[in-house]
Amino acid sequence: MKKAFSKVYLLLVFLFLYVPIVIMMALSFNASKSRAVWAGFSTKWYEELWRSASIMDAVKNTFTIALISSAAATVLGVLACIGIMAMSRRGKTVTMAVNNIPLLNADIVTGLSLMLTYVFFGISLGYGTIVFAHITFNVPYVILSVMPRLKNSSRSTYEAAMDLGASPVRAFFAVVMPEIMPGIVSGFLLSFSMSIDDFIITYFTKGAGVNTISTMIYTQVRRGIVPSMYALSTILFVLVMVLLLITNFAPAAKSRDDSKKGK
Amino acid sequence: MSDHLIDLVDISKSFDGQLVLDEMNLYIRENEFVTLLGPSGCGKTTTLRIIGGFETPDTGKVLFNGADITGLPAYKRQLNTVFQRYALFPHLTIAENIAFGLKIKKKSRDYIRDKIKYSLKLVNLEGYEDRMPDSLSGGQQQRIAIARAIVNEPKVLLLDEPLGALDLKLRQEMQYELIRLKNEIGITFIYVTHDQEEALTMSDTIVVMNQGYIQQIGTPEAIYNEPENAFVADFIGDSNILDGIMIQDRLVEILGTRMACVDAGFGLNKPVDVVIRPEDVELTGPGEGAMDGVVTSVIFKGVHYEMEVEANGFEWLVQSTHMHEVGAHVGLRVEPDNIQIMNKPESEDEKAVELDV
Numbered sequence: 001m002k003k004a005f006s007k008v009y010l011l012l013v014f015l016f017l018y019v020p021i022v023i024m025m026a027l028s029f030n031a032s033k034s035r036a037v038w039a040g041f042s043t044k045w046y047e048e049l050w051r052s053a054s055i056m057d058a059v060k061n062t063f064t065i066a067l068i069s070s071a072a073a074t075v076l077g078v079l080a081c082i083g084i085m086a087m088s089r090r091g092k093t094v095t096m097a098v099n100n101i102p103l104l105n106a107d108i109v110t111g112l113s114l115m116l117t118y119v120f121f122g123i124s125l126g127y128g129t130i131v132f133a134h135i136t137f138n139v140p141y142v143i144l145s146v147m148p149r150l151k152n153s154s155r156s157t158y159e160a161a162m163d164l165g166a167s168p169v170r171a172f173f174a175v176v177m178p179e180i181m182p183g184i185v186s187g188f189l190l191s192f193s194m195s196i197d198d199f200i201i202t203y204f205t206k207g208a209g210v211n212t213i214s215t216m217i218y219t220q221v222r223r224g225i226v227p228s229m230y231a232l233s234t235i236l237f238v239l240v241m242v243l244l245l246i247t248n249f250a251p252a253a254k255s256r257d258d259s260k261k262g263k
Numbered sequence: 264m265s266d267h268l269i270d271l272v273d274i275s276k277s278f279d280g281q282l283v284l285d286e287m288n289l290y291i292r293e294n295e296f297v298t299l300l301g302p303s304g305c306g307k308t309t310t311l312r313i314i315g316g317f318e319t320p321d322t323g324k325v326l327f328n329g330a331d332i333t334g335l336p337a338y339k340r341q342l343n344t345v346f347q348r349y350a351l352f353p354h355l356t357i358a359e360n361i362a363f364g365l366k367i368k369k370k371s372r373d374y375i376r377d378k379i380k381y382s383l384k385l386v387n388l389e390g391y392e393d394r395m396p397d398s399l400s401g402g403q404q405q406r407i408a409i410a411r412a413i414v415n416e417p418k419v420l421l422l423d424e425p426l427g428a429l430d431l432k433l434r435q436e437m438q439y440e441l442i443r444l445k446n447e448i449g450i451t452f453i454y455v456t457h458d459q460e461e462a463l464t465m466s467d468t469i470v471v472m473n474q475g476y477i478q479q480i481g482t483p484e485a486i487y488n489e490p491e492n493a494f495v496a497d498f499i500g501d502s503n504i505l506d507g508i509m510i511q512d513r514l515v516e517i518l519g520t521r522m523a524c525v526d527a528g529f530g531l532n533k534p535v536d537v538v539i540r541p542e543d544v545e546l547t548g549p550g551e552g553a554m555d556g557v558v559t560s561v562i563f564k565g566v567h568y569e570m571e572v573e574a575n576g577f578e579w580l581v582q583s584t585h586m587h588e589v590g591a592h593v594g595l596r597v598e599p600d601n602i603q604i605m606n607k608p609e610s611e612d613e614k615a616v617e618l619d620v
């Protein structure tokens with residue numbers, strides 16, 4: 001009885017969470033423009049997306065911004081971790097706490113303050129300002145996923161590399177980097193999906209005429225109901241979903257591999 | 264001075280306000296097998312890390328062939344280390360591990376391949392090239408760590424308790440292997456251990472340390488037979504350490520009994536520490552020795568029996584090939600030249616050292 005109840009409860013939770021998305025996905029394949037009538041399966045809204053130059057631009061922007069910002073954030077984040085490791089215990093604690101603030105900060109505050117900063121320094125809003133904004137909010141995620149790895153990586157192999165004649169930089173790339181690679185990869189993937197996912201910060205820091213998938217959907221939907229936006233939303237959802245799956249399972253699969261090799 | 268390869272001059276080092284090494288002075292000659300010996304936490308690893316360049320001393324200098332290398336980073340020093348915990352690179356194969364240093368020195372492929380083969384042969388692990396480190400046993404990993412260090416042909420090899428994690432049999436095998444290696448490739452070894460037997464077997468010179476101080480430097484024979492203070496005597500092998508009074512030259516009073524000895528120059532009626540090794544105590548019939556006692560315990564140790572004998576209020580440790588039953592009345596006799604007389608510690612520091620024993 002109790003068991004049955006908990007199963008039903010779980011089902012309800014999942015229904016609440018996913019029914020809206022399933023409805024949207026279904027409508028994106030609806031041949032009719034109506035939200036109430038199912039007129040048969042069609043991919044015409046997807047084809048429409050393909051034909052629209054402005055939408056394809058938004059898709060391209062989303063990907064390039066995500067790629068550039070997460071790559072840059074990964075490099076900066078890893079460097080920051082190395083710096084933090086060299087700090088005193090107290091410095092470490094303080095820095096990690098400061099690192100967590102942007103994560104907890106409301107997106108709208110981050111977005112607004114970034115926009116004000118750009119305006120204050122007379123930087124005109126556009127593609128570049130979005131990239132910088134995304135780097136800013138991605139760095140903490142990279143630090144958060146690399147730091148535990150770096151803490152656990154053994155200092156002795158790093159010293160052994162230097163003992164054998166490797167400069168500190170070379171020792172880092174030859175010995176420490178492979179050890180913290182899973183953290184770097186998951187930090188990168190996390191940043192990438194955060195960047196693709198983001199609407200609010202992008203909305204505040206983008207200039208006129210530059211759009212990402214999410215801001216595109218927002219502006220289009222405001223003008224009226226366009227089923228092609230359901231299609232675009234579906235694509236966005238699937239994309240982020242896939243990325244999250246990779247982020248969660250890739251490092252796990254990697255360490256399983258490692259332990260297998262050990263036997 | 265000229266044959267010194269490494270000189271440590273007035274080295275001091277503290278961590279978080281705690282003094283770990285106190286004005287240490289030590290020199291190491293070319294081709295010498297020097298062992299740093301002492302209890303856990305006495306600063307052996309710290310000394311080795313200062314020589315290796317992983318730690319900077321607070322004061323003092325490290326000289327290599329007379330040149331000051333105190334500020335030289337580890338990767339520029341002509342020495343290699345075998346770390347306390349192997350520190351093999353887990354993501355590289357055995358061959359890649361061994362080749363690591365040679366690749367950095369941009370040696371040719373053929374040279375590297377030959378060196379890998381040669382070094383694996385040296386440590387008796389031929390054919391292990393393509394294995395991963397964590398598929399090897401502790402002893403095998405240890406030997407790879409040694410191979411990885413010696414292919415670089417360092418002037419000095421630093422070894423930090425390389426055999427600490429191995430079982431007794433493997434440890435003894437590796438001891439012989441290390442001595443063979445040292446004779447074969449002829450490099451200077453600085454070896455850290457807290458196992459006194461290992462130190463006695465392998466070293467040319469032993470440096471006994473305690474709480475950041477050097478207690479004695481000498482050959483294994485000198486350290487064993489003529490310990491300079493009670494700490495060394497106690498740490499190296501089992502001994503009977505007694506309070507004594509030097510009545511005059513060549514006569515000492517222990518436990519109320521006057522015994523002849525060979526030491527002189529302590530003055531009259533001077534309190535001293537007396538060390539007598541358990542194998543130097545001879546058991547005789549009652550009344551035939553210097554004092555009488557009763558056997559309180561007997562343990563068979565393979566080659567000899569180890570007995571405890573209560574005499575004049577002191578538990579004597581005695582080793583002998585002849586067994587005496589528990590409860591047997593015996594006499595104790597010690598040859599004069601087997602009685603080792605030492606000054607009582609005078610300074611505060613040395614007293615602190617003694618309390619820690």
Ligand SMILES: Nc1ncnc2c1ncn2[C@@H]1O[C@H](COP(=O)(O)OP(=O)(O)OP(=O)(O)O)[C@@H](O)[C@H]1O
Nearest residue numbers: 278279283301302303304305306307308309310457
């Ligand atoms: N990085 C460090 N930070 C703080 N204290 C340290 C550090 N390294 C060593 N110590 C302290 O210095 C003292 C000597 O340490 P060291 O590692 O040299 O001892 P050891 O003789 O090698 O001991 P063992 O036989 O246990 O390896 C210890 O009390 C240790 O706690």
Ligand SMILES: [Mg+2]
Nearest residue numbers: 307308309347
């Ligand atoms: Mg140590």
